[in-house]
Amino acid sequence: MPVLYVIAASLGGTALDALPAAAIGVVRGLRDFVAENPKSARAFLSALGMPVALRELNIGRLDEHTRAPELPALLAPLRQSRSLGLLSEAGCPGVADPGAPLVGLAHREGFRVAPLVGPSSIVLALMASGLEGQRFAFCGYLPRERSRRIQRIRELELRSRIERETEIFIETPYRNQALLAALCDACRPDTRLCIATDLTLPGETIALHGIAEWRRRPLELAGKLAVFLLQAA
């Protein structure tokens, strides 16, 4: 029976260091894929040691521009009894990344969906943060406009206090520094903030401080992939 395998990609490091042997074995057996970026998917699959020439792989594209009417055609291999791999550009498909509507369609068409173990920057950051992991929320990107951003940060700080949960969010690398400044402005001094950058890469840093300490301690974030985790006191 064909399966839609949901495959996490490396966070910028070596492909063979991103997935367990069992997952690599499953991926090597696939010939049909859907990927956010077919070109970088080919590089990832090549590094995983596919046993066939890359030109023999069929890689459909699913990105933020893909519209709902285009989804059924991407599942064509499943209807021909061939298993299919859904690949993200980095990390887990469908988690802060495109993919969920395609997985939903596979469920509606009655196909089996199976996730493979791999890296999630959100979970890696949370497990290394020291912050509350019994309850947490991933909130995606915050608003860009300054006053709405400050308001959203205060909403999240309040929600963290009421729900006793960690709030997790991300930003594009060139806006990270501005986000840290906004957090220092908007949050209470005793709110704890963890910033994890370049996870799984040689330059990985994970720092946890109260906002009062972050105000004194500048951190060079520009251009780095960062995850922000906030817990109100």
Added chain:
Amino acid sequence: MPVLYVIAASLGGTALDALPAAAIGVVRGLRDFVAENPKSARAFLSALGMPVALRELNIGRLDEHTRAPELPALLAPLRQSRSLGLLSEAGCPGVADPGAPLVGLAHREGFRVAPLVGPSSIVLALMASGLEGQRFAFCGYLPRERSRRIQRIRELELRSRIERETEIFIETPYRNQALLAALCDACRPDTRLCIATDLTLPGETIALHGIAEWRRRPLELAGKLAVFLLQAA
């Protein structure tokens, strides 16, 4: 420089199939661990192929009964310049599992903390659910008492609608069936519910339906490890 490595354990399957080669290499180099259950940690480490006899490993215990004053002693190896591995019973330490306070203490004492890639049932369930993954919340366990449980389910359904996020929660295996019944009672017919059981194991199932469909479709959940994911329409 000594490092506190945060290590995800397998979700009941083979240890060697849970971690990438790079993570296994790091773990094999460690001699000091802190684990929720030292006995099962020894079994996991043995399956990973530690290059020394298990009796040479030093494994401290950190579980739900561990009190804050006991934490500093668990970090003793770091103060002696020996890296330390923090292991959960299944899945990721500090994520719906003990560990966060120890990681927080390591940060306060200035030690480097590094997470290793491994399985998280929450993320595996989410990436295979087809539900919203741009925003999601993990809410832990719901209240046991029936009227408070129904009220909490309705709160989460409302929060899912307002925040446009997926709500994720878990239950002890013998109460799963009752939780599914409560969800069918409390939620709107068009709310979507995904139930993932026995993730990464041979009997893995992942099903996504609207509540109206779940009311017609009984599912045998008793005794299984399950993750519930809910998205309001």
